[in-house]
Amino acid sequence: MSRSAFGDWDGSIEGARRLQTQLAAQVRLVDEAPAAPRTIAGLDVGFEDQGATTRAAAVLLDGTTLQLLDSVVERVPTAMPYVPGLLSFRELPALLAALQRLAQVPELVLVDGQGIAHPRRLGIAAHFGLATGLPTIGVAKKVLCGRFEPPGPQPGAHTPLVHNGEQIAWMLRSKARCNPLVVSPGHRVSMDGARERVMALLRGYRLPEPTRLADRLASRRGAMPERVPAPTGRF
Template sequence: MKINQRHDWPLTAEEAIVIQQQLASEVITSDQLTTVQYVAGVDVGFTESGSITRAAVAVLSFPDLQLQEYAIAYRPTTFPYVPGFLSFREVPAVLEAMEKLTITPNLILCDGQGIAHPRRFGIACHLGLLTNIPAIGVAKSLLVGKHAELPEERETWQPLIYRGETIGAVLRTRTGVKPVYVSSGHRVSLPTAIDYVLRCTTKYRLPETTRWADKLASNRGSILPSNSS
C-alpha cells in the first residue's frame, strides 16, 4: 500500500495544530468510493508503560464481515495523549501496519473522530488523506458539538452540530445502548458514513472492524485466519 507521507511527525501540540490547519482544507466530504469489497478497522494499544505503540489493522470482507487479513506494527510512542491530537500519537504506527497489508481496503472505519473535531481534522481525516482511502470516524465519545435527544431504537440518529454546522451524527447502533459519534473522514459523505457504520455493526455497539482491531491491538485476538500477516 502506498502511503502519501505529507509531513514529519511533530512532537508538540503547537506543531500539530499547524499541520491540522494546513491539511483540513484537503478533506473531501462527498462520496468518492469504489465498490466496497473490503473494510478495515484500525486501533492501537500501548505496552511498556505507554512507551511503545502497538497498532493493528484488520481487513474484513464486505458485506459478510469475515476477517481476511490483519497486520500489527510496533513503534516508539513520540506524542503524548492530548484530546484533539489522537492521530499524531497513533497514526505513525497505524501506517506501518497498513504498509504490511496485501489487501488494500476500500473503506476504513476509525476508532475516533473525522471532521467532528475542533479543527475539522480528526484521526479519520488524517489517515484517509495519507492513504487516499475513504475513511469514516466512529468515536465512542463526544469531542465537540451538541445534538438533540436521541431515541432508544437502533438506526436512529441526530445531527451533531458545532458552531452552526453539521459535523457528524450521533447514531444508535443497538437499541438501548450508548450511541456512537459518526463523521466523515475523507471521501465519504455523512449519509453514506451512517449507512456503512450500520452495515458493519451486527449485534454489538461497535462495528466489527473496530472490534477486531481492538482485539489485535490489545493482543486479545486468539482465533485468526492462516492468511493473516
C-alpha cells in the same frame, strides 16, 4: 499510496494545530469509495510498556461477507505524549505501519476515533485518509466537541452532532441500551454516506464489525490471532 503525513511540521504543539487547520481544508466529504467495496479495513490502537509502545491493530474483511481475511499488529515507539486534539500525531505512524502489512489495500477504512468531529475538523480518521488517499470513516465511542440531542432508543436512531453551527457527525444508536456512537466522515466519504456504511456493517454489537475486531486485537481481548493468512486463491 501514501503522502507525507506531517508535511513540514516543526514538532511543536502549536505547529501541529496549524497543520491540522491546513490539512482539514483538503478533506473531501464526497462519496468516492465503491458502492460495494471488495475489502474493508478496521483500525484501532492500544499501548504497551506503560505507553512507551504504540500497538496498532488492522483487520481486513471481505466487503460482502465480512469474513476476516487478514489481521496484523504493528508495534512502534510512541511518537509523542497524549495531547487532547492531537491524537493523530501520536497514533498515525503506527496505523500507517500496520496498513502496509495488510494483504491488500482496502477500498474503505473504518478507524476507531474521530473523522471531522474534531475542533479543527481533522481527527485521526481524517488525517489517516489524507495520508493514504483512502476513503475513511471515524467511529468514536465518545464526543470530542459539539452538542447533540440524544437519539431515540431503537437501533438505527440518529441525530446530528453540531459544533459552531456545523454538523460534524451523527450520533448513532447502534445497539439498544448502549450509548450512541460518534460517526463522522474522515475523507472521501459524505456525512450521510458515513452513517449508512456504518449501519450496514453492524452485526448486533455496539461497534461495526471492522472496528469491533480491530478493537479486540488492539486491546488483546478475545482469541483472534495477530495474523490470519489470506485464503488461497483469494488474492
